[in-house]
Amino acid sequence: MKIKAGFYIGIAIVLIVGGSLLAMKGKDAVSQAESRKQGVLEAEQTTLFYDKSPGMMVKVNAAAGDSVKQGDVLFQVKSADEGEIDVLAPNDGLISRVAVKPGEQLAQGMPVAILQKNTFYTDLYIQESEMDKLEVNKRVEVHFPYVERQVQIDGVVASIAAAPQFANLRMSREKGQADLSMFLVRIAMESNADLLPGMTAEVRLDEFAD
Structure with a gap:
């Protein structure tokens, strides 16, 4: 009987110690997950606006999916006030969308493209x-x-x-x-x-x- 009692006590100790270790590991896993x-x-995107005097779009040099460098000529506009105007890329990036086409009249403040930086x-x-x-x-x-x-x-x-x-x-x-x-x-x-x-x-x- 004493042997059996000792056996059961030993199992209980193992279970208690094992449970404590599992709990500690569980808390550690929760802590890692919370951190x-x-x-x-x-991707950071910016809308490009036409900021010059009103004119007509003459040439579109960029299309959706094109990679561009800062300073590249994206559009050419003919204005009665300023003559030929180049619209430049303000940053390196990827053209996500072109909102204008050749022959279209442009007003100041009109969106012309979306650039993904x-x-x-x-x-x-x-x-x-x-x-x-x-x-x-x-x-x-x-x-x-x-x-x-x-x-x-x-x-x-x-x-x-x-x-x-x-x-x-x-x-x-x-x-x-x-x-x-x-x-x-x-x-x-x-x-x-x-x-x-x-x-x-x-x-x-x-x-x-x-």
């Missing part, structure tokens, strides 16, 4: 308790966990803004704890041939020193 903030990779960004929602790790212009590593070939690139915190609409109600509100305040953090980065808009971008807050 990994994910967002969608987006060679810069990416992702927006992350960060809890107030974690904000001490981030500040504007701080450099961060951005990971892409679902890309087959491991990719990580340098990013920078471009802006931080309050996001009150994403406040989360804590489960223990009855204990007097307030709602969690959330902040919208934009991470900017250079474009990369291995990445496409729409991919999942991840920043790991546990990589930063407090």
Whole structure:
């Protein structure tokens, strides 16, 4: 009987110790998951507006999908006031859309194209308790966990803004704890041939020193 009792006590000890280790590992996994903030990779775009005197579109040198360099002539316009006018690309990038065609009359302020810049960004929602790790212009590593070939690139915190609409109600509100305040953090980065808009971008807050 004593042997059996000792056997059962030994099993109970093993189960207790094993359960404690699993709980510790579970808490560690939860902690790691909470420190990994994910967002969608987006390409920065800008709308190009015609800002000269009214005229007629004479020539369109760009089409959707074209890569352009800053200073490239995208359009040529004939104006009664200014003569031949070249509309130039303000940045390097990719033409997403052309909104005009030859022969069309242009008025000042009219949109003529959409340019996708060679810069990416992702927006992350960060809890107030974690904000001490981030500040504007701080450099961060951005990971892409679902890309087959491991990719990580340098990013920078471009802006931080309050996001009150994403406040989360804590489960223990009855204990007097307030709602969690959330902040919208934009991470900017250079474009990369291995990445496409729409991919999942991840920043790991546990990589930063407090």
